[in-house]
Amino acid sequence: MLNPVATAKHMGLTGPPPPTSQYSENIMVTRLPCIGRIHFVKDKGGMMSLGFVVLYWIYGTWCSLTVILLPHWRDGQTSDFMIFLFCLCSIMCISSLIRVSTLNPGRVPLISEESSFGIDYSHWELCPKCNRKRPPRAHHCRRCQQCVLRMDHHCPWINNCVGEENHWAFMQLLFWAFCLGSMAFLACQLHFWYYPPCVTCNKDTFYIKHSIWFNYLLTVLAVFMMLFQAGGLLGQYFNISMDINGESRTCALRIGNTYLQSFDNKYMPKEEGRYHQ
Numbered sequence: 471m472l473n474p475v476a477t478a479k480h481m482g483l484t485g486p487p488p489p490t491s492q493y494s495e496n497i498m499v500t501r502l503p504c505i506g507r508i509h510f511v512k513d514k515g516g517m518m519s520l521g522f523v524v525l526y527w528i529y530g531t532w533c534s535l536t537v538i539l540l541p542h543w544r545d546g547q548t549s550d551f552m553i554f555l556f557c558l559c560s561i562m563c564i565s566s567l568i569r570v571s572t573l574n575p576g577r578v579p580l581i582s583e584e585s586s587f588g589i590d591y592s593h594w595e596l597c598p599k600c601n602r603k604r605p606p607r608a609h610h611c612r613r614c615q616q617c618v619l620r621m622d623h624h625c626p627w628i629n630n631c632v633g634e635e636n637h638w639a640f641m642q643l644l645f646w647a648f649c650l651g652s653m654a655f656l657a658c659q660l661h662f663w664y665y666p667p668c669v670t671c672n673k674d675t676f677y678i679k680h681s682i683w684f685n686y687l688l689t690v691l692a693v694f695m696m697l698f699q700a701g702g703l704l705g706q707y708f709n710i711s712m713d714i715n716g717e718s719r720t721c722a723l724r725i726g727n728t729y730l731q732s733f734d735n736k737y738m739p740k741e742e743g744r745y746h747q
């Protein structure tokens with residue numbers, strides 16, 4: 471005997487309503503003067519994580535420059551080049567973060583008979599979560615509430631998905647964050663082992679007086695950042711060189727296939743995958 475709920479579902483009588491807009495309700499898209507269109511995910515947890523990352527950057531940049539490098543630069547113990555290199559890494563790091571967190575990661579466009587522009591979407595599947603047709607290797611993100619082309623993962627630290635259109639920007643962020651962590655670690659080591667106590671600085675200033683504690687904290691943060699980003703870069707390099715992405719791998723592993731089977735583009739778990747239920 472037929473299950474009435476299953477039958478209704480099969481006939482499309484239940485489930486999400488058909489999409490009417492290109493954008494999910496969780497995404498804010500706005501156009502800013504001089505910058506252009508920005509995309510922002512309205513997710514409280516993600517916004518808090520992104521805020522934490524910005525604070526991390528502020529502390530790392532402030533402490534490295536104000537507590538270590540600039541006092542020794544004034545004493546003639548640090549070169550202009552070192553200051554320039556540190557500022558370059560810091561600026562590139564924060565601008566990469568802003569860019570990757572506000573880029574569209576690869577939203578699947580709303581395709582209809584009228585707006586298909588000659589695209590053959592006969593092999594596209596229907597996403598049961600947002601009721602929108604999507605090509606193979608697109609996945610639905612619960613946080614963004616939209617399907618993303620070649621979605622790698624949703625990164626709460628950038629409060630955005632990593633997908634086809636911002637994957638390169640994400641790699642750049644990992645690279646610059648690794649460079650900044652390495653520069654901060656180097657500055658700490660120079661301060662601990664090489665530089666003599668600063669001469670021209672005001673030794674009564676709070677952060678100069680207690681510089682050792684500021685530098686201990688900076689060392690821990692810098693080491694953690696270096697290891698985290700190095701791991702991320704290696705993982706991303708491996709994924710890209712094998713032409714896979716994080717979500718495809720997760721789907722393959724979940725249904726008991728070997729990791730390597732997900733390299734095959736033809737293999738796409740249609741029914742059992744995490745985002746295909």
Ligand SMILES: [Zn+2]
Nearest residue numbers: 597600610617
């Ligand atoms: Zn979807």
Ligand SMILES: [Zn+2]
Nearest residue numbers: 611614624631
């Ligand atoms: Zn997402």
